[in-house]
Amino acid sequence: MDDQLPMLLGRDLDAAFERLVREHQARVFSIALRLTGNASDAEEVAQDVFMRAYRALGEYPPERIRELRLRPWLATIAVNLSRNRFRRHRPATTDLDDIARSRAGDLAAGDRDTPHHEVARRESTAHWQRLISALPDRYRVPLVLRYVDDLTFTEMSEVLGQPLGTLKAQVYRGLRLLRAAHDSTERKELSA
Amino acid sequence: MTRVSSGPAYLNEGGLAQIEAALRDLRVAAPVTLLPDTLVAAGLADQYTSLHTLVGPVFVAWNGRGVSALTLAEDPAVFETRFRAEFARPISRGRAIPDQLGRAIQSRLAGDRHVKVPVDWRGRTSFEQAVWKKALEIPAGEVRPYSWIAREIGHPKAVRAVGTALARNPIPLVIPCHRVVRADGHIGEYGLGGPTNKRAILAAEGVDIGSLEQMAQSGMRYLGSDTTRIFCLPTCRHARRITLRHRVSFPSEMGAQAAGYRACKVCRPAVAA
Numbered sequence: 001m002d003d004q005l006p007m008l009l010g011r012d013l014d015a016a017f018e019r020l021v022r023e024h025q026a027r028v029f030s031i032a033l034r035l036t037g038n039a040s041d042a043e044e045v046a047q048d049v050f051m052r053a054y055r056a057l058g059e060y061p062p063e064r065i066r067e068l069r070l071r072p073w074l075a076t077i078a079v080n081l082s083r084n085r086f087r088r089h090r091p092a093t094t095d096l097d098d099i100a101r102s103r104a105g106d107l108a109a110g111d112r113d114t115p116h117h118e119v120a121r122r123e124s125t126a127h128w129q130r131l132i133s134a135l136p137d138r139y140r141v142p143l144v145l146r147y148v149d150d151l152t153f154t155e156m157s158e159v160l161g162q163p164l165g166t167l168k169a170q171v172y173r174g175l176r177l178l179r180a181a182h183d184s185t186e187r188k189e190l191s192a
Numbered sequence: 193m194t195r196v197s198s199g200p201a202y203l204n205e206g207g208l209a210q211i212e213a214a215l216r217d218l219r220v221a222a223p224v225t226l227l228p229d230t231l232v233a234a235g236l237a238d239q240y241t242s243l244h245t246l247v248g249p250v251f252v253a254w255n256g257r258g259v260s261a262l263t264l265a266e267d268p269a270v271f272e273t274r275f276r277a278e279f280a281r282p283i284s285r286g287r288a289i290p291d292q293l294g295r296a297i298q299s300r301l302a303g304d305r306h307v308k309v310p311v312d313w314r315g316r317t318s319f320e321q322a323v324w325k326k327a328l329e330i331p332a333g334e335v336r337p338y339s340w341i342a343r344e345i346g347h348p349k350a351v352r353a354v355g356t357a358l359a360r361n362p363i364p365l366v367i368p369c370h371r372v373v374r375a376d377g378h379i380g381e382y383g384l385g386g387p388t389n390k391r392a393i394l395a396a397e398g399v400d401i402g403s404l405e406q407m408a409q410s411g412m413r414y415l416g417s418d419t420t421r422i423f424c425l426p427t428c429r430h431a432r433r434i435t436l437r438h439r440v441s442f443p444s445e446m447g448a449q450a451a452g453y454r455a456c457k458v459c460r461p462a463v464a465a
């Protein structure tokens with residue numbers, strides 16, 4: 001989806017900017033949501049990401065814009081802003097309703113008519129969000145980029161400035177930690 | 193645009209593939225407000241709302257760069273059509289004006305010319321901007337002639353162009369073009385509802401329009417004090433303090449200077465033709 005967009009942005013930023021937001025808003029918002037753990041923070045971060053991108057693109061020469069790799073470039077901004085926000089407002093508890101609402105497209109939380117499978121999905125989302133939020137930054141960010149944003153390890157290396165081997169190890173270790181945390185939660189629920 | 197990736201074989205050990213699937217399931221759609229709000233913040237789209245003012249309800253439009261338009265509130269559809277035609281940007285009814293901007297506009301409408309109201313100046317010439325910014329220097333309760341603005345911005349002969357620029361003022365009230373009147377004492381035209389509204393706004397700000405017109409009709413343009421030997425434009429705050437006993441009228445700046453009076457340093461009448 002990035003094929004023509006850098007060229008269009010280089011030619012007429014104002015005309016192509018809406019397409020940039022339209023094409024990347026879901027992934028930028030998803031990164032922000034999973035790194036901040038809060039939907040309203042994530043929306044502010046996502047808007048800030050695009051505003052910073054807009055200002056930067058306004059200053060770049062067209063040839064630099066044409067060569068931009070938009071996916072990792074936007075992810076870099078999203079990660080940096082989300083990290084700052086997360087550090088400032090680290091949630092003591094994850095806002096489950098917030099996450100559920102954004103996940104379910106503003107379905108009212110606690111709606112009696114909410115189908116059973118939707119409730120189960122909300123609970124699952126909240127569960128995994130809690131586990132991710134509890135991970136150290138060095139595992140949380142690579143996992144979000146790899147699986148939520150679907151970046152390649154090469155793109156992740158561009159975003160985080162780390163060697164491929166380090167990132168692969170962090171992702172593997174992060175998955176193992178999540179697995180352990182998930183199993184531990186399940187054990188607690190069974191014994192409760 | 194899901195990109196299918198086959199993870200390394202080791203990830204399937206210990207059920208890690210299940211964790212990967214759960215993480216992938218954490219992708220979400222963006223809130224519907226993200227795109228329109230971002231475009232407004234970037235100044236590529238505008239929002240508007242209605243505000244109550246002295247001359248009735250008005251529509252005020254804004255984007256991330258500042259206020260972009262203010263006009264009498266009539267049919268929203270007509271306003272939107274006109275806005276799109278003039279600015280070539282999408283516009284939609286806003287949920288609410290941002291707090292800070294709303295407060296700043298209300299303060300400006302209440303006569304506080306020092307409060308900063310961000311304005312979207314794009315597409316405006318430097319001459320127009322100079323005229324509007326100069327109009328902002330006129331305090332509430334006072335008026336200046338078109339020629340005063342022309343002289344103050346360094347284009348003393350461009351009096352007609354000043355009038356044109358003021359007529360093109362996209363945000364009347366916020367930029368107080370109503371405080372600029374003709375040198376012959378006529379109130380002059382006004383884009384926000386005509387001379388009647390201009391008269392009402394000036395009267396509400398404390399301008400004695402009747403006296404101003406009467407004085408102009410008698411050929412007098414300046415007021416001086418025979419104690420200070422200073423002459424002012426008639427609505428200058430210092431002119432209004434001159435008691436009747438010490439008040440002197442002059443038809444021209446040259447006449448005042450010939451009588452040994454100097455120009456007021458606040459209203460600077462010497463630059464006015």
